[in-house]
Amino acid sequence: MSETIASDSGQLDSLRVHAADNVRVALKDLPARTRVEDGGRELQLLEPIRHKHKFSLDDLAPGDAVIMYGVTVGRATRPIPAGTAITVDNTEHSTATTMPQAKRGEWRAPDVSTFAGTTFDGYHRPDGKVGTANVWLVVPLVFCENRNIEVLRQCVADALGEDPFRDYKRMARTLLHGDSTTEPDTPARERLFPNVDGVRFLTHTLGCGGTDDDARALCQLLAGYICHPNVAGATVLSLGCQKAQIEMLKAAVTERDPRGLRPVHYLEQQTSTSEEALIREALMTIFDGLAEANRVERAPAPLAALSLGVECGGSDGFSGLSANPLVGAVVDRLVALGGSGILSEFPELCGVEHELIARCRDDAVAERFQALMEAYQQHAARVGADFSMNPSPGNVRDGLITDAMKSAGAAKKGGDSPVVDVLDYTEPQTRAGLNLLCTPGNDVESTTALAGSGANLILFTTGLGTPTGNPVTPVLKISSNSELASRMGDVIDFDAGPIIRGEASIAELADELLQRCIDTASGRYRPHAVRLAQYDFIPWKRGVSL
Incomplete structure (x- = not known):
């Protein structure tokens, strides 16, 4: 366009x-x-x-x-x-295969001379990957441990003096009791671990009661988080009797970290002497891990070390005209600089498959994309679903009438560069360039998967507004229209609205947004989702979600 x-x-x-x-x-x-x-x-x-x-x-x-x-x-x-x-x-809803606009081998990379030699300040890991953040991860292997995870979350926040909801708690006390009972402001504590971005605590509803495939997929996803370049190490809580066993997770971690470079501590409640002993041991691993992670400082890294996951949610009739093609232009620039992009949400690629197939670097990649798309559609059909059911009431109300209409605009987030690889759910990205990742269109399930496959920065476009974030990967929210950027300014990080008004070109804003990505990756810009502690994590139960 x-x-x-x-x-x-x-x-x-x-x-x-x-x-x-x-x-x-x-x-x-x-x-x-x-x-x-x-x-x-x-x-x-x-x-x-x-x-x-x-x-x-x-x-x-x-x-x-x-x-x-x-x-x-x-x-x-x-x-x-x-x-x-x-x-x-x-x-x-209807789609048709037409002559693709793209042709294999004919992509013309954008001019990226402005960014030649540009670096970002990241966290260099022993395996050669570079993180845009530095967090310690606390993970439950089964939902039975969610309560203990919450206990640890509150204890760690109190010990570090880093309660992100302090102001809201004060608001609640004021509303209930009046101003006279509110506590006076206390000076912020000096950060004990200045090189660490915090501790992230995951909770979920899986790990037992499902199929063997569910347990394996969960372990593969958790391994992707534990071995993520933004993660310094992890503490894992297991009950003991669940289907997702510690050995299963260890095997998945070893696949990604065969040399055992990432510190991971596994604790099992049913072999612990008491709950208090379990919590004490978990806290010790967390605080020791923070001390170790704090020894790593940011250092310059090439832009080729960046991997941008791209996502859309709360889309409107302008998303495919402004925010999505803007993000696609950023992905193209990063790919031209040796970096990577990951485009997910397979139900929102329905109707433009022929365009993506034409962009696949070879027949093997194209055939895998076709096979995964067909398998997903068949899986959905078995539970009475279809891709045509994807648009939400909000999408329809704001002009996205069919799934194909939504998909044609959503696919713009992937830019125009060649598709170098196609990943199934939980598979790690290994090839630089644009990757396709099989996920549902559900915002959080898809964003969760993008981080699990290695995206160390996520660009999330929205026309209606969404607070979605991620525990380990910074998420930048890009609005399709300026009215949203103004109304939800505490959620939106970048406004693509000037494109709609004809006040700026996609190329101009793409350079600005890429610079915002570099600043975020370097820790100079803190996305609103991080400021609000919006750490969403939902594994995908395959075949249930669109």
Whole structure:
């Protein structure tokens, strides 16, 4: 798409994204009888069109394809006269394989001379990887240990004087008791471990009661977190009798860390003398681990050591026009600099598979992508689900009428570079460049998986707003529109809205956003999700989520 958003008449009122499209997007609320110029002809709207929504350019008969981004994103279910809104009442999900716009081996990398030789200040690990953060991880092997995890969380926060919810607790006391009983402000304590970003505590609902595959997938995911470049080491709590056994997790960790370079402490409650003894031993491993992690200081690292996971959630009708292609442009720049990107959410690639297949570096990569997509669709069908069910009520309300329409915009987060590898859920990234990762479209399940596969920074686009974060990987939130950036300024880290208004090009903002990524990776910028201690972690039970 073009690097600035503008209608054919030069007015910032509507946009045809691709020359082959038979719909336009309203960039602002358009009243009925508004005259719209498109390709040298004039069209009059037959009804009001809300901003972010689409309207037809031609008279569409039942069965005709609705085309946006140059691909089929739906099919008319009733007559849709030109100048009429595309809605769930007249359009249904549909896809079609067309001639791909991309061709293997023809990618032209963007000019990245501005960033030549640029480094970020990261944490260098013994295995050669570089972290953008430095945390100690506390992990339960089974949900039975969640309560002990919460005890440890509160104890550690109190001991370190790092309670992220202190102000909210004061607010609650004030609301209940009045100002007279609130505690006076206390000066912030000096950080005992200045080179450590904190302790992260995971909880989940798995580890027992499921299938053997569930247990293995959980252990593979936890191993991805334990061996993550942003993690200095881990404390693992096990009950003892559950299906996900310590030996299973140890084997998964060894696959990723065959030389045993990452310190991991395994504690089992059923062999401990008491709960108090278990908590004491866990606290000792945490505090000893923090002391060890604190010896590692940030040092310059090449941008090739960065791996950007890309995610979208709470998407709107502008996401595919501004925030998503902006993130894609950042991924392209990073790939051109030797770094990596990971594009997930397979249900939100439905309808653009042929484009991604055309970008795969070889037939083997393309065949794996096809196989995983087909297996996922069949898995979903067995539990009565389908990719077409993916759009949420919020998506539909803000202009994303079908899954294919949502997918065509969501795929823009992957930019245009070649697909070098396709990863199944929990598999680690090993090849530099753009990777595809099989995950559901569920925001937190997918973000959880991106970190588990090695993304050391995550870019999360949103049009409606979401607080989503991750325990080990910093998450930057990019808004598709400026109204959201203003209204949820305590959540949004970067505003792509100027693209919609035609005030900035994607290329200009991509350079700014890449610099924000570098500052975040270096610890100079702290994302709002980290400030708010938004540490979301949800493993995926395969076949259940879209």
